[in-house]
Amino acid sequence: MSNTPLIDELVKGPWPSFIKDIKRTAEKNEMCKDLLNLLEMSYRDKKTHWKHGGIVGVRGYGGGIIGRYSDSPELYPGVSHFHTVRINQPAGWFYSTSALRYICDLWEKHGSGLTNLHGSTGDMVMLGTTTEHLEDIFTDLSEHGWDLGGSGSDMRTPSCCLGKSRCEFACIDTMAICHDLTNEWQDELHRPAFPYKFKIKIAGCPNDCVASIARSDCSIIGTWRDNIRQDDAAVAKYASGELVYGARADGKVDIKADVVDKCPTGCMSYEGGKLSIDNKNCNRCMHCINLMPQALRVGVDGGATILLGAKAPIVQGALLSSVLVPFIKMDPPYEEFKELIGRIWEFWDENGEARERIGEMIVRIGKGNFVEEVGCDPIPEMICEPRSNPYIFYEEYFEEE
């Protein structure tokens, strides 16, 4: 009989199983055998047997290594240390096969052989090594042109969608921005000095394939400020069924029902076979472009919308990010954006409480106050929810007092 009956249940069924992966790796790695036993014990006891945190790291770096210790080293010595190493992924997650082979070989040499590509921040995550191996891993990685990612109270490894490399919707060069910001803010990435973590994600268009609006403290989302490019001949082909869209059973697009009636701002009309768009009232939701990509295209005057404040529930509940700057040009060297982030970090540094994400601070002090402090003018696009306080106090009111 197996000595891991509970986790063996997770191997049954047609879906991928991380237990299956660990068992396969355990055939040639002793750490993984103890990992399975420790995991079985956690399932049996209904509690974790990992201790999180500590002072492990490599010289000069405050991020990139996450300490993991087991609370039962005498039972399972193979996983008494089982630290995680985060490796800064290339922008857009493009790898050569030789690069991936190198990473796998490195991890079989120095660690458990288990990897997680990719963590939710975007890094390549190497699971399970011991303190003695850390400096060797770091030296080896550095010699091969890799670097560690972020962890702790620092700027986390910026990540982006593949942008202009493969996507016709991209309004900004996400990969170039990601690469530049990563290099610009090396200190912020490797030497944690913030009240808590700060994540940056860059999406090429409002489809936001990297889910930056939900998963990053600062979302850079590509958009455009001119008009949607429209090809009337292609619109007619969608209407006739000559061009099809995959979401409907027959592939046809009903322009009135599927496109115009679902426009969130009602800025489109379709009469007499003519599609009209009131671009001033378009909020760049991408719905029409996604449905008829050969007829409608993003504008040519590209830039980005900057949003702040998203986070998953950890200390407090989840938040979505909200608009700070509706449109900013994102051309190298991105000075305007970098200056804005510099002001934001400065204010957060001085006013953020310990373990308070920037979104939580904005909720605590009020967005109006935050906007004023970071030197932005208040505009309607910044409103993230209907007001709950019916009273309006004008500054003049206070002056008269």
Added chain:
Amino acid sequence: MATVEEVKDYIFKKVESYAGKKQVKVPQMTQDVIEHFGEDNCSKKDVKEALRELIDDEKLVYGYFGGTTIELPHKEGSAN
């Protein structure tokens, strides 16, 4: 103006006095140092530089206990 050596010395002694009692984070330490020397004599940049040297010389190390801390190097209990 406070010299980098003076700032380093102040930070190190503070962290030393906290050892085993309190875990100090960089923003707190930065505010503490600037208050001590005065805004006219010490900037955030000075504190950053001092911390960089202390970390690079391994006089202090980063730790993580629900947020990043700065500490004296030591062998933690979990590693035994």
